[in-house]
Amino acid sequence: MDFDALISGLDRHTLDGITRGSIYALVALGYTMVYGVMKLINFAHSEVFMVGTWTVLGVYTVLGVSAGAGLGMVIAATLLALVGAMIASAGTALAVERIAYRPLRKKGAPPLIFLITGIGCSMVLVELFGQVFEVFFGPPFGRVTVNIPSVLETKELFTIPGIDLTITNTRVIIIVGAVLMMLALDTFVNKSRLGRGVRAVAQDPDTASLMGVNQNRVIMLVFVLGGAMAGVAALLYTIQYDITKFDIGFIIGLKAFTAAVLGGIGNLRGALVGGLLLGIAEVYASTVWSSEWANVTAFVVLVVILMFRPTGLLGESLGKARA
Amino acid sequence: MSQILDTYRGLKLRDRMAAAPAWVRKVGLLLVIAFAFYLPFLNILPFAYVRTDLTSRGSDWASVLFLVVVYMIVAVGLNVVIGFAGLLDLGYVGFYALGAYSIALFGSPSSPVVEALQSRFGLSETWAVPFAACIPIAIAMSLIAGVILGAPTLRLRGDYLAIVTLGFGEIIRITARNLDNVTNGATGITNVPTPPGPEIDGRSFFNTVDAERWYWLALTILIIIIWLAFRLEHSRVGRAWLAIREDEDAAAIMGVAAFKFKLWAFAIGASVGGLAGLLFGSKQQYVEPNAFMVNLSFLFVAMVVIGGSGNIYGVLLGAFLLTYLPERFREFQEWRPFAFGVALVVVMIMRPQGLVPSRRRAREFEDRKVEAEEAAADA
Structure with a gap:
């Protein structure tokens, strides 16, 4: 146990944690919204994120950009990658809903069956990138870690005087980007007409359909929104870590789910709080013990939260949000 | 004779079995068991095509049978949790790993735990906890883990339980990999003991070559566990599980201590998982953390759910299909996942409802389907 390392680098570790946490928070939104509306853990959501990271790689490859491109090209490529990842992830999420969940909803199958088809979809998506595409298209697909060109190079922006903390452009983009997307989503759900439909179905599906809300459309909308957020998270992830792999989704998905539960599943602002807290807790834990235990931290946090405050820090409230 | 046969026509297999005289059922059961014990030597064409070692790339037939039976034990144990009590456990591999690690840590003379005991009590270097004593240790360890995990989480909603158990399975594996001074970390533990037995041809009875003996051992345990599971299903506890599964609130009002019985299901399932893990570790004679990846948990759940959760014959079929088919078609190994x-x-x-659902479960599904259709028609 190394508390000195934690204390001496507290500012740096906190910043690391917030960066990590922003990505968790964005992925957590997908879990939280689907759960809020359908009372269902979308097991394939982690793979929706994974598809996003591959799309970023695809966009960069098609554009032929690599590290050290001109400023205009960097901005264009990043924005295109953002749009591409959002579309691809939202499309994947929608496809999962259509193929794996809708037929079961019609049959009124118990929740356990939804989880199983979700796991099945998740395996299919993982294997598409790890095996099927490799056979048909060859590299970069396959069971190896793939580097993504760091189109957006890391540059030091400024140093906070006094505590000597260097802020880089990528961190600003990740944190600000994540918070902006969450604000946009929060506004959409709380202010727009479609968002009102989402809240209505979350609150009481039967009454909502009596009031003329099309439940199927709301569910599709929720999958699209959650998928798009996962796409944003995918771009931010590639900016920070410059890699992707066929199975990166699993661990991130589990952490994001933990973040969603930590903040209160079904609660959009809870996802942000939960994500940031989990990110920070994880970085602290891996400094004090070792990085191998970082994954255990998430589960321990999850169990403790569920034991003492099963509704999460901010409570479960997608439906209870004010009208 | 034809008179007896006539009454059977038009009946489903299960009704036919139920309608048969007791002695026919007993003889039939004995024949099935005898055939199962004979399977490793099955060599009559065309039936021999089921064997997995027909090509040089195939895997040893008796070893595959052993694995099938170990997974059948797992499936019957997990069926108590998922099928009887209706709790989704995605961390079953954790209990399986605990069973394997129990026998490795206490039974192997070269494990850090046994070495510590040796030096503490001045025992010889070849000393280790005997195999027979490892069995209750393994069962107790996984049972205690089941209670520790279940006590705080079984009060939660079902889908939370799924994620917490998933996390538990991962924690067990990560802990086994990182606790170098207890579990040897990623290196794993060698010299895991095998059951005692007479020496034949200068080799111990349970060795790495004659896999069919392992298969017979596992099969015997499987038969005992199936018998126990049937007894449980039709006991007072089994009825309590059924009531909880169908409507927990109604069951609680009728005086069923829901939490207590759920914990029982969890603990019983866990101990069966531990026993299966013990068999696996003992046959391998080597235990390492990477043998217990989370995918194995999904495989276990899939066996139960695809076979037909709640029906012991169904989960046996599920375990057989999901273990045997990938081994039989090894050429497509890369495509398996x-x-x-x-x-x-x-x-x-x-x-x-699964391939071979229990009748009761099938009717529950039918009910839900009708309800869903009515709701859709109303909307």
């Missing part, structure tokens, strides 16, 4: 994922989705959408 993909095929597995597709099969999960397709089977669950076509037959959410």
Whole structure:
């Protein structure tokens, strides 16, 4: 146990944690919204994120950009990658809903069956990138870690005087980007007409359909929104870590789910709080013990939260949000 | 004779079995068991095509049978949790790993735990906890783990339970990999003991070559466990599980201590998982953390759900299909996870109740389907 390392680098570790946490928070939104509306853990959501990271790689490859491109090209490529990842992830999420969940909803199958088809979809998506595409298209697909060109190079922006903390452009983009997307989503759900439909179905599906809300459309909308957020998270992830792999989704998905539960599943602002807290807790834990235990931290946090405050820090409230 | 046969026509297999005289059923059961014990030597064409060692790349037939039976034990144990009590446990591999690690840590003379005991009590270097004593240790360890995990989480909603147990399975594996001074970390533990037995041809009875003996051992345990599971299903505890599964609130009002019985299901399932892990570790004679990846948990759940949760024959079929088919078609090894994922989705959408559902479960599904259709018609 190394508390000195934690204390001496507290500012740096906190910043690391917030960066990590922003990505968790964005992925957590997908879990939280689907759960809020359908009372269902979308097991394939982690793979929706994974598809996003591959799309970023695809966009960069098609554009032929690599590290050290001109400023205009960097901005264009990043924005295109953002749009591409959002579309691809939202499309994947929608496809999962259509193929794996809708037929079961019609049959009124118990929740356990939804989880199983979700796991099945998740395996299919993982294997598409790890095996099927490799056979048909060859590299970069396959069971190896793939580097993504760091189109957006890391540059030091400024140093906070006094505590000597260097802020880089990528961190600003990740944190600000994540918070902006969450604000946009929060506004959409709380202010727009479609968002009102989402809240209505979350609150009481039967009454909502009596009031003329099309439940199927709301569910599709929720999958699209959650998928798009996962796409944003995918771009931010590639900016920070410059890699992707066929199975990166699993661990991130589990952490994001933990973040969603930590903040209160079904609660959009809870996802942000939960994500940031989990990110920070994880970085602290891996400094004090070792990085191998970082994954255990998430589960321990999850169990403790569920034991003492099963509704999460901010409570479960997608439906209870004010009208 | 024809008179007896006539009454059977038009009946389903299960009704036919139920309608047969007791002695026919007993003889039939004995024949099935005898055939199961004979399977490793099955060599008559065309039946021999079921063997997995027909090509040089195939895997040893008796070893495959052993694995099938170990997974059948797992499936019967997990069926108590998922099928009887209706709790989704995605961390069953954790209990399986605990069983394997129990026998490795206490039974192997070269494990850090046994070495510590040796030096503490001045025992010889070849000393280790005897195999027979490892069995209760393994069962107790997984049972205690089941209670520790279940006590705080079984009060939660079902889908939370799924994620917490998933986390538990991962914690067990990560802990086994990182606790170098207890579990040897990623290196694993060698010299895991095998059951005692007479020496034949200068080799111990349970060795790495004659896998059919392992198969017979596992089969015997499986038969005992199936018998116990049937007894449980029709006991007072089994009825309590059924009531909880169908409507927990109603069951609680009728005086069923829901939490207590759920914990029982969890603990019983866990100890069976531990026993299966013990068999696996003992046959391998080597235990390492990477043998217990989270995918194995999904495989276990898939066996139960695809076979037909709640029905012991169904989960046996599920375990057989999901273990045997990938081994029989090893040429497509790389495609196995993909095929597995597709099969999960397709089977669950076509037959959410499983391939061979229990009648009661099938009717529960039918009810829900009618309700869903009525709700859709209303909307």
